[in-house]
Amino acid sequence: MDSAIKEKMKIYFAASIRGGRDYARYYKKIISQLSIYGKVLTEHIADDKLDDHGEDISETDIFERDTGWLKGSDIIVAEVTQPSLGVGYEIALGESLGKRIVCLFKQQSGNLSAMITGNRKLEVLEYTSVEELPAKLKQIFQ
Amino acid sequence: MDSAIKEKMKIYFAASIRGGRDYARYYKKIISQLSIYGKVLTEHIADDKLDDHGEDISETDIFERDTGWLKGSDIIVAEVTQPSLGVGYEIALGESLGKRIVCLFKQQSGNLSAMITGNRKLEVLEYTSVEELPAKLKQIFQ
Numbered sequence: 186m187d188s189a190i191k192e193k194m195k196i197y198f199a200a201s202i203r204g205g206r207d208y209a210r211y212y213k214k215i216i217s218q219l220s221i222y223g224k225v226l227t228e229h230i231a232d233d234k235l236d237d238h239g240e241d242i243s244e245t246d247i248f249e250r251d252t253g254w255l256k257g258s259d260i261i262v263a264e265v266t267q268p269s270l271g272v273g274y275e276i277a278l279g280e281s282l283g284k285r286i287v288c289l290f291k292q293q294s295g296n297l298s299a300m301i302t303g304n305r306k307l308e309v310l311e312y313t314s315v316e317e318l319p320a321k322l323k324q325i326f327q
Numbered sequence: 328m329d330s331a332i333k334e335k336m337k338i339y340f341a342a343s344i345r346g347g348r349d350y351a352r353y354y355k356k357i358i359s360q361l362s363i364y365g366k367v368l369t370e371h372i373a374d375d376k377l378d379d380h381g382e383d384i385s386e387t388d389i390f391e392r393d394t395g396w397l398k399g400s401d402i403i404v405a406e407v408t409q410p411s412l413g414v415g416y417e418i419a420l421g422e423s424l425g426k427r428i429v430c431l432f433k434q435q436s437g438n439l440s441a442m443i444t445g446n447r448k449l450e451v452l453e454y455t456s457v458e459e460l461p462a463k464l465k466q467i468f469q
Contacts, residue, residue, distance in 0.1 A: 203438040204410035238438055248445025265412055268346035271440035273415025281423035296345040296380055298413035303390025 194223030194326075197258035197284075199276065200230050203237050204269030208291070212264060214315050215289065215322065219262060222326045226254040255279060262325065265301055265309075266291040273300065280306055287325050289318075336365030336468075339400035339426075341418070342372050345379050346411030350433070354406060356457050357431065357464065361404060364468045368396040397421060404467065407443055407451075408433040415442065422448055429467050431460075 196219050200212045213231040220228075229235060240247060255261065261279040263272050265288045277300075279286050287308045290297055301307060312321050338361050342354045355373040362370075371377060382389060397403065403421040405414050407430045419442075421428050429450045432439055443449060454463050 201410070203440050239441060244441045244445035245447070246445070247441035251442070268343070268410045268412050269440070270407055270410050270412075270415035270418070271442040273412035273417075274419040274440070274442040275415075276412070277416040277419030277423070281419070298345050298411070298416070299381060299386045299389035300393070300413040300416040303386035303388070305387070 194260065195258045196223045196225050197255045197261045197275070197279070198225050198227045198230060199261060199263040199272045201264070201267035201269035201272060202230065202235060202239050204271065205267050206235075206237055208264060208267050209233070211266070211291065211315055211318070214318050215262070215264060218319050218322045222322070223259070226258060227251070251275070252278065255284075256282060258284065260284065260325075261286045262289065262322075263287070264289045265297060266294045268295070268298075273298070276301070276307065280304075289321065336402065337396075337400045338365045338367050339397045339403045339417070339421070340367050340369045340372060341403060341405040341414045343406070343409035343411035343414060344372065344377060344381050346413065347409050348377075348379055350406060350409050351375070353408070353433065353457055353460070356460050357404070357406060360461050360464045364464070365401070368400060369393070393417070394420065397426075398424060400426065402426065402467075403428045404431065404464075405429070406431045407439060408436045410437070410440075415440070418443070418449065422446075431463065 216225050216228055216231045219225045261284050263276055288301055290311050292311045292313050310321050358367050358370055358373045361367045403426050405418055430443055432453050434453045434455050452463050
């Protein structure tokens with residue numbers, strides 16, 4: 186992949202906001218690594234000021250903005266360790282649009298939904314620590 | 328709606344399994360009430376023996392069975408209080424298939440995802456106690 190293509194790749198990163206922020210430090214690392222490979226449309230997910238109340242714009246505006254970004258993206262990378270309605274919704278929406286979807290799951294952190302593990306259209310990458318993330322993410326874009 | 332139609336209505340009830348079972352007693356009440364109005368395809372969600380490990384069949388079999396039921400259903404009723412990847416996935420899949428989707432949310436139990444609250448294609452019904460559920464569910468089928 187040459188650098189011009191890399192620069193144009195639009196990455197939709199999906200992760201829990203209102204479902205809980207236990208893994209926020211992983212989200213930050215993932216976004217900083219994904220930025221090597223393309224434009225991360227949802228960079229605000231790493232924002233420390235973003236708590237489980239979410240953002241100060243209307244619900245409909247968030248929905249329209251996020252689904253618009255998702256529709257325009259080239260790939261969806263979803264962190265699925267924290268159970269989240271929004272992330273599950275975004276995965277199925279992306280699948281219905283024929284997007285490539287990669288799910289990142291931190292091992293030994295609970296039981297992942299069969300809607301993810303039993304779904305052959307999704308790629309699931311497991312990791313055990315924040316240090317492993319750069320190499321795992323590199324795999325996606327090789 | 329006459330009783331013959333009611334008997335044939337196929338209801339897909341979506342609720343958290345591996346996302347957590349904190350609201351299992353609500354799921355049981357909802358399923359018993361939904362059974363008044365049609366055939367609940369996912370009755371096993373109320374099973375006390377079902378913990379957050381899920382069921383003893385393969386992941387792919389669960390995925391194929393559940394999405395098959397969802398595709399064949401007339402209506403999706405989703406309990407969305409417990410954040411759950413599977414429930415979010417099922418809502419978006421149902422939406423992509425043009426299904427009617429009703430989300431039940433227990434008030435004051437956290438912050439519901441904007442993928443639900445900002446989505447005009449979904450109906451959201453809030454409730455505050457298990458006692459309120461029969462009347463709320465009756466509204467859906469009126």
